[in-house]
Amino acid sequence: MESVTIYQRIGGEAAVAGVVDQFYERVLADPQLAGYFADSDLAGLKRHQRAFVGQALGSGKPYSGRAMRQAHSGLGVRSEDFDRVIGHLAGALEQAGVDGATVASIAEALAPLKPDIVAQP
Numbered sequence: 001m002e003s004v005t006i007y008q009r010i011g012g013e014a015a016v017a018g019v020v021d022q023f024y025e026r027v028l029a030d031p032q033l034a035g036y037f038a039d040s041d042l043a044g045l046k047r048h049q050r051a052f053v054g055q056a057l058g059s060g061k062p063y064s065g066r067a068m069r070q071a072h073s074g075l076g077v078r079s080e081d082f083d084r085v086i087g088h089l090a091g092a093l094e095q096a097g098v099d100g101a102t103v104a105s106i107a108e109a110l111a112p113l114k115p116d117i118v119a120q121p
């Protein structure tokens with residue numbers, strides 16, 4: 001039997017869409033982060049984020065947006081901003097009923113992206 005991916009376990013496409021909506025609500029309500037998104041096309045960003053997060057969780061569907069280094073270059077993202085974003089994603093996943101161990105493994109899976117996303121001094 002094939003193993004069940006996190007994507008399937010949490011409820012597939014609909015669950016990921018809900019998590020991404022909730023994630024951006026939290027990010028945009030955070031005064032430390034909102035400014036980064038002032039010029040962003042939020043609908044497009046959510047579409048890419050759904051595909052990216054879905055793929056990271058095992059959707060099996062491709063992510064065709066920009067690479068993480070390219071998407072975040074020039075934004076000047078700081079280390080503590082990255083940690084807050086991961087914190088908001090974890091909060092959104094928990095709110096969607098994802099168990100703590102799964103949330104922790106998702107956060108761990110994203111941690112290696114930090115050097116691509118955070119601006120180098």
Ligand code: HEM
Nearest residue numbers: 036037040048049052065066071077081082085110113117
């Ligand atoms: C693991 C953490 C993160 C992931 C997985 C992630 C993922 C993504 C994805 C998939 C996109 C869309 C790329 C595209 O449009 O082709 C994006 C864009 C963006 N991200 Fe992130 N991101 C992360 C962390 C952050 C952080 C920490 C910030 C700022 C505090 C940030 C700010 C932005 C902004 C402003 C854009 C839009 C850029 C634009 O409109 O040109 N991201 N991110």
